[in-house]
Amino acid sequence: MRTILLNPGPVTLSDAVCNALPGPDLCHREPEFFDMQDRVREKLLAVYDLDPAHWATVLLSGSGTAAMEAMISSLVPEDGKLLVIENGVYGERLSRIAEIHGIDFEALNYAWGEKIDPDIVADFFTQHTDISHLAVVQHETTTGRLNDIPALLAVCKKAGVRMLLDGVSSFGAEAIDYTESLDAVAATANKCLHGIPGLAFVIVRRSALEYAPELPRTLYLNLPRYCELQDQHSVPFTPAVPAYTGLEAALDEMAEQGGWRSRRNRYRQLSGIVENKLVKMGVVPLMTTTESSCVLRAWRLPSGMTYQQLHDNLKENGFIIYAGQGGFAAEMFRISTMGDISDDDINRLIQALEQALS
Numbered sequence: 001m002r003t004i005l006l007n008p009g010p011v012t013l014s015d016a017v018c019n020a021l022p023g024p025d026l027c028h029r030e031p032e033f034f035d036m037q038d039r040v041r042e043k044l045l046a047v048y049d050l051d052p053a054h055w056a057t058v059l060l061s062g063s064g065t066a067a068m069e070a071m072i073s074s075l076v077p078e079d080g081k082l083l084v085i086e087n088g089v090y091g092e093r094l095s096r097i098a099e100i101h102g103i104d105f106e107a108l109n110y111a112w113g114e115k116i117d118p119d120i121v122a123d124f125f126t127q128h129t130d131i132s133h134l135a136v137v138q139h140e141t142t143t144g145r146l147n148d149i150p151a152l153l154a155v156c157k158k159a160g161v162r163m164l165l166d167g168v169s170s171f172g173a174e175a176i177d178y179t180e181s182l183d184a185v186a187a188t189a190n191k192c193l194h195g196i197p198g199l200a201f202v203i204v205r206r207s208a209l210e211y212a213p214e215l216p217r218t219l220y221l222n223l224p225r226y227c228e229l230q231d232q233h234s235v236p237f238t239p240a241v242p243a244y245t246g247l248e249a250a251l252d253e254m255a256e257q258g259g260w261r262s263r264r265n266r267y268r269q270l271s272g273i274v275e276n277k278l279v280k281m282g283v284v285p286l287m288t289t290t291e292s293s294c295v296l297r298a299w300r301l302p303s304g305m306t307y308q309q310l311h312d313n314l315k316e317n318g319f320i321i322y323a324g325q326g327g328f329a330a331e332m333f334r335i336s337t338m339g340d341i342s343d344d345d346i347n348r349l350i351q352a353l354e355q356a357l358s
């Protein structure tokens with residue numbers, strides 16, 4: 001029996017990705033590797049039909065947080081000022097990154113899961129005209145909330161503020177509006193794209209790289225340097241070579257399956273099946289379907305059941321669910337329907353949930 005990962009990454013891999021791995025032994029200073037790097041960079045831009053004349057994929061070896069940190073530390077100029085909107089763990093992480101790198105920033109803090117009010121952000125910009133950049137998470141994986149990025153982009157446009165987006169758990173499955181106020185999206189290979197962990201990336205507007213601090217805030221996560229070398233068919237440090245192989249196979253498969261829109265439909269279908277079952281069993285969602293991403297839903301633990309009991313019971317049947325973070329640990333569980341999950345897998349999950357909850 002195969003184990004199905006219902007945690008928000010890494011995900012259950014498809015046969016196509018597994019069969020491609022680990023790939024040939026490649027030296028990362030040989031043309032075979034650089035050709036693969038070029039292809040992966042192009043294929044990532046193609047996910048959202050982005051024009052390579054204006055956008056670049058910058059690949060980084062590391063987890064999604066490496067992409068967040070490279071984006072924030074490299075793209076807020078020396079004389080810039082950042083506003084971070086927090087409504088979960090990952091928004092708070094964006095602030096922590098700004099703090100560690102000594103970036104001038106303000107945070108607009110919402111309780112975890114709370115809705116961001118674009119009017120409040122607009123007022124904030126009016127009162128703080130020195131804000132140059134806004135950092136926000138698209139899908140707050142803490143709670144499953146899909147933040148309204150188009151509304152925030154409209155506010156940014158009015159105020160002349162540039163947006164830096166954490167799209168780590170949404171890139172490849174949710175709509176992303178690459179409008180003029182969006183400068184960068186941080187993402188990873190091992191969530192909605194169905195690759196393996198070890199490779200993250202930033203989709204960056206090329207013109208935004210020009211405003212990077214002259215003295216980089218970090219050696220290893222210096223985005224303009226990675227971009228420059230990758231453009232020149234090179235690489236600054238030893239990359240996670242097999243993760244490139246895995247991601248390329250995953251991107252090819254995704255394109256064959258119809259791209260990000262099909263992926264969103266599939267995730268919605270799967271999470272709808274889970275939702276029907278859980279609601280029937282009396283389990284209460286943390287927020288409504290329309291407030292949630294297609295990727296993950298958060299659920300209140302039924303009374304009289306601990307997370308550990310539910311987790312262990314499902315694990316015995318081959319399913320790994322995910323706990324709530326921080327203060328949510330005792331109240332919540334999360335189910336992500338990312339990854340290569342078949343109809344048969346989801347039917348087995350429904351049976352396993354029925355058994356675990358009754």
Ligand SMILES: *Cc1c(COP(=O)(O)O)cnc(C)c1O
Pocket residue numbers: 008009063064065066068090137139140141166167168169188
């Ligand atoms: C998973 C995730 C990250 C990155 O987490 P890593 O453990 O570094 O991969 C960042 N932001 C969001 C919204 C995420 O879901």
